[in-house]
Amino acid sequence: MILQDEKIARFLDECRAAGIRNPVDFITAKMPQTYGYLKGAFPRGILPTDVDGEVELGGVFLRLEFKHESALRCGSIPKGQAIAFNRLLQLCLPGSNKGAFTVFWVGTNDRGEHTCIEIWTKKKKIPLTELDGRDGLYQKCEQWATWAQNLKP
Secondary structure (H helix, E strand, O other), X not given: OHHHHHHHHHHHHHHHHOOOOOHHHHHHHHHHHHOHHHOOOOHHHOOOOOOOEEEEEOOEEEEEEEXXXXXXXXXXXXXXXXXXXXXXXXXXXXXXXXXXXXXXXXXXXXXXXXXXXXXXXXXXXXXXXXXXXXXXXXXXXXXXXXXXXXXXX
């Protein structure tokens, strides 16, 4: 029971740190993103994927996708999501062969800590590497932002 109370306290602390004033409203707003009610609207049982995070700088995009670390470590990224993201990676900047998308697959453990990352770009996939928690993800995002800002059209 104490573990559950610790998780709740941590969640509330995280909400405060993120500027979420009403955690119940936040959770309720996320619920429609499960998209089960759209089953049958698209062919082959396709359902929309949720976007965990996305940033655009100068026409290039960074997609952040968070998965339990076990899914990344075992190579069990959902097939449909991998297909969709691979197709996004093939999109180019106008008048260029430079990719417009980068995907950061971020692994998290049971405590919600960022433990590992796999990076996909148009030209390469950087294999799974260990992350030093939020600081490690921050550094990867900062490196991407520097690259994006220095990109010449």
